[in-house]
Amino acid sequence: MENLIKLGQAYVMSTYNRFPIVLVRGEGCRVWDAEGKEYLDFVAGLAVCNLGHCHPKVVAAIREQAGKLLHVSNLYWIEPQIKLAELLCRNSFADKVFFCNSGAEANEAAIKLARKYAKESRGASCYEIITMRGSFHGRTMATLTATAQEKFHKGFEPLLPGFKYVPYGDLETVRQTIGPETAAIMVEPIQGEGGVNLPPEGYLQGLRKICDEHQILLILDEVQTGMGRTGKLFAYEHYGIEPDIMTLAKGLGGGVAIGAMLAKDSIAKALAPGTHAATFGGNPLACAAGVVSLTTILEDDVLGNTRQMGEYLREQLQGLAGKYDFISEVRGKGLMMGMELKIEGRPIVAKCLKLGLLINCTADKVLRFLPPLIAGKPEIDEMLERLDFGLYRNPPSKKAKTSLVL
Numbered sequence: 001m002e003n004l005i006k007l008g009q010a011y012v013m014s015t016y017n018r019f020p021i022v023l024v025r026g027e028g029c030r031v032w033d034a035e036g037k038e039y040l041d042f043v044a045g046l047a048v049c050n051l052g053h054c055h056p057k058v059v060a061a062i063r064e065q066a067g068k069l070l071h072v073s074n075l076y077w078i079e080p081q082i083k084l085a086e087l088l089c090r091n092s093f094a095d096k097v098f099f100c101n102s103g104a105e106a107n108e109a110a111i112k113l114a115r116k117y118a119k120e121s122r123g124a125s126c127y128e129i130i131t132m133r134g135s136f137h138g139r140t141m142a143t144l145t146a147t148a149q150e151k152f153h154k155g156f157e158p159l160l161p162g163f164k165y166v167p168y169g170d171l172e173t174v175r176q177t178i179g180p181e182t183a184a185i186m187v188e189p190i191q192g193e194g195g196v197n198l199p200p201e202g203y204l205q206g207l208r209k210i211c212d213e214h215q216i217l218l219i220l221d222e223v224q225t226g227m228g229r230t231g232k233l234f235a236y237e238h239y240g241i242e243p244d245i246m247t248l249a250k251g252l253g254g255g256v257a258i259g260a261m262l263a264k265d266s267i268a269k270a271l272a273p274g275t276h277a278a279t280f281g282g283n284p285l286a287c288a289a290g291v292v293s294l295t296t297i298l299e300d301d302v303l304g305n306t307r308q309m310g311e312y313l314r315e316q317l318q319g320l321a322g323k324y325d326f327i328s329e330v331r332g333k334g335l336m337m338g339m340e341l342k343i344e345g346r347p348i349v350a351k352c353l354k355l356g357l358l359i360n361c362t363a364d365k366v367l368r369f370l371p372p373l374i375a376g377k378p379e380i381d382e383m384l385e386r387l388d389f390g391l392y393r394n395p396p397s398k399k400a401k402t403s404l405v406l
């Protein structure tokens, strides 16, 4: 494994701060490294592997599609793409879907659609998009600019014109920021990378109302919250509202790269032929994986399991919060859970890794738990046992058990 890592360091650009393991195999909620060590995976490719690793139905569908047709141009109709678009529309607010390959690309498409629609319906000077502090929308220039966190902007200026930032959860500042040039408000229903931040009561409904009053589009970035992650297929369903545009990626392809931008027909029309495209967008392989993933989420009560196990995970994490005084809060929805610490989270993540548990830390101090949505009590209990050891050792806490020796 060491040699592989050395090769990686020599040839792969160092855009990631990687942990020193090479993962080579996965099944369900577990992955194995190149030396055969097993890990319980509560990262799930950062909310990608919602059905777990190598779900048999997903693998079978990919195998079948790979033997039939891998790629053709969007100059022609593509059967699995049509099927996935229909499934997404039948199960959401949307009438039309544009397919691409990632979350950033889906958000780029949403930004372009919002600008085009607003310019055509309200005038050429209407192009501004309001986004929320702490948000994360991707790493392309437009989505990086939409991401209202300066740490991601550093060194890449000048940013794209036409974005304004407001604090997440603050409706009054949104009202004060809107002008005749405002085309859309773009928001994650629950902020993921920003630290698993839940919307305050009435916030998303308030944004919807403001958008309606000012003829502004509401874009929901459900790249992380979508595809069942929060216990509903899409997080907006928890809040009794519908967006005008929604973006998806991560869990959409059961582990295969795919992104999608969904919209109501009246808005989607603004992207006429030739105005937007993606060579690989909606390719047969990714869409076949998408069809089987979405069908499995719906037919196998994955949403029910996510809600039930989400509550269980929350209770158990709160139990740990009562035990360690450096845990300040447990928050989240479904199986998107965060544990805010008063200390840096990365050393704990590194210790958990040694203990055979993959978790993630975001916003420096928030441990994030994104297990496959098929995780049951045995996996959660096993995770908690390992996490308890990981937390115990770093740092020693007054309230922690002192008899536990590793």
Ligand SMILES: Cc1ncc(COP(=O)(O)O)c(C=O)c1O
Pocket (backbone or CB within 6 Å): 046, 102, 103, 104, 105, 107, 136, 137, 138, 139, 188, 192, 193, 221, 222, 223, 224, 225, 249, 250
């Ligand atoms: C809410 C949200 N939007 C967009 C993205 C970007 O997705 P991708 O990395 O697929 O471009 C992410 C990635 O973490 C995300 O969490």
